[in-house]
Amino acid sequence: MxxxxxxxxxxxxxxxxxxxxxxxxxxxxxxxxxxxxxxxxxxxxxxxxxxxxxxxxxxxxxxxxxxxxxxxxxxxxxxxxxxxxxxxxxxxxxxWADLAALLIRKARKLYSQDDFAVDLENTVYALDATTIDLCLSLFPWASFRTTKSAVKMHTLLDLRGNIPAFIHVTNGSIHDVNVMDMIPFESGAFYVMDRGYLDFERLYALHQRGAYFVTRAKSNTRSRRICSQPVDRTTGIICDQRISLTVKKSAMDYPDQLRRVRFKDPVSGKSLVFLTNNTLLSPLAIAQLYKSRWQVELFFKWIKQHLRIKRFIGxxxxxxxxxxxxxxxxxxxxxxxxxxxxxxxxxxxxxxxxxxxxxxxxxxxxxxxPDPNSDNSSENSNQLKLFDF
Known part of the structure; x- marks a missing residue:
C-alpha cells in the first residue's frame, strides 16, 4: 500500500x-x-x-x-x-554547472539577510582554491606535477550563508590568481583573499570597478608611507597608514594609494599586515574581515568530508x-x-x-x-560547526 x-x-x-x-x-x-x-x-x-x-x-x-x-x-x-x-x-x-548556478541564485536570496561577523551591509566574499589530488595514470589530462595529477576548485564564497557564488574547476597547474580575470566583480562588495592573489594589476582592475578588497601583504612588498591615522593599540591594531608602492612595475600596475593596516594577534602574537582599498571601515573591522576568510577554508574541509569529490566514478x-x-x-x-x-x-x-x-x-x-528525548551532548565534538546557525 x-x-x-x-x-x-x-x-x-x-x-x-x-x-x-x-x-x-x-x-x-x-x-x-x-x-x-x-x-x-x-x-x-x-x-x-x-x-x-x-x-x-x-x-x-x-x-x-x-x-x-x-x-x-x-x-x-x-x-x-x-x-x-x-x-x-x-x-x-x-x-550541471548551470543547474548549480540556478540553485545558487535561489540559495543566496534565501540567505542574504543572515547575520555576519562584521556589522556591514555590503556583500562579503572570500576567494580561495582547493586542490583535489588525482592519480596521474588515470587522469593524465589534469596536469599538476611530474608525478601526480590534480584539479583545482576555485571558489568565491558568499560569507552570508556560506553559499558558493562562483566556482571554476581547472587543472591543478593553473595558478590561483588567474581566476580573478573570470570573476564579475560587484560594485560595493568586499573580496577577501590571501597573499596568493596579490597581483596589483588585477587588484587595480577590481578597484576601478568600485569593489573593495582585503588581502595580506607579502614580505617583499615595497612601499612608502604617506600618512598615518591614530589607532587604539589595545585592540591589537599597531598602525593604520596610507601608502604608495615604490617598485616601478607595482606602481604602474596600481598607481593609486593603498591602505596598510598592521595587526598583532593577541593570542598567537603574530603580526599581520593587511592591504585594502577601503578607507571608511575601522582598522579593526579590516582585521575582522580578513579573519572571516577562514570560512572558505572550513567550507573546503566540509565538502571534502561530507561530499563525494575525492573519489571519482569516471x-x-x-x-x-x-x-x-x-x-x-x-x-x-x-x-x-x-x-x-x-x-x-x-x-x-x-x-x-x-x-x-x-x-x-x-x-x-x-x-x-530532532527527537526531544535524544541527548545532543554525545555529538562528536570534532565535527565542523560551519553550518550550525
Missing part, C-alpha cells in the same frame, strides 16, 4: 525541473537518448552524494535493492552502471566535472531545503539523516525533526 512519497522524492521536489528542462534543451542533453535522461542522471548522482556511494557498481546495487521504490523516486527504469558511466562521459558538464575531464558540479548542486539543494523549511539542524545532520532514510516514506519535516 502506498503511504506517501519517499524522502528522496520529497527532496527532489525542490529542484526547479521546468528551468532544468530549458538547460537540458540548451545543450541537447537528451538528444537521441533512449534511457536515463538528464533528470534521472542527476537523481542518480544526487543519490550517490546523499548516501555516500563511491562507485558505479555501488550506485547500481543500492538502487536495485529497492527496485519497488524506484518509480516513485523518479526512475522509469533501473539505473545500470554502464549507462550512467556513458552519460557522465558524454553529456556536457555545463548542464576518469575523463567531463566525468570529473560532472561529479563535482552535481555535488555542488546537491549541497546547495540541501541548504535551500534547510532555509525554506526553517529546519533547526546543521547541514551535517540533514545529510546524515538522508544517508540512511532516502527510501523511507516519511514526511520531510518529521524526518528532520
Amino acid at each position: 502506498n503511504t506517501g512519497k519517499t524522502l528522496f522524492a520529497q527532496v527532489m521536489e525542490f529542484i526547479p525541473w521546468t528551468s532544468f528542462s530549458r538547460i537540458v534543451d540548451r545543450y541537447g542533453g537528451d538528444s537521441r537518448v533512449r534511457s536515463l535522461p538528464c533528470t534521472e542522471q542527476f537523481r542518480a548522482m544526487a543519490f550517490a552524494q546523499l548516501t555516500y556511494r563511491e562507485s558505479l557498481r555501488d550506485i547500481e546495487t543500492c538502487l536495485l535493492s529497492n527496485h519497488g521504490k524506484l518509480y516513485g523516486m523518479g526512475f522509469r527504469q533501473p539505473v545500470r552502471r554502464s549507462t550512467l558511466a556513458d552519460a557522465n562521459e558524454g553529456r556536457d558538464w555545463h548542464i 576518469n575523463s575531464e567531463n566525468a570529473v566535472k560532472t561529479q563535482i558540479w552535481c555535488a555542488v548542486a546537491t549541497y546547495v539543494l540541501i541548504a535551500i531545503i534547510k532555509k525554506e523549511l526553517q529546519i533547526d539542524a546543521s547541514l551535517y545532520t540533514l545529510l546524515q539523516i538522508l544517508s540512511v532514510s532516502v527510501f523511507e516514506k516519511t514526511h520531510i519535516l518529521r524526518a528532520f525533526q
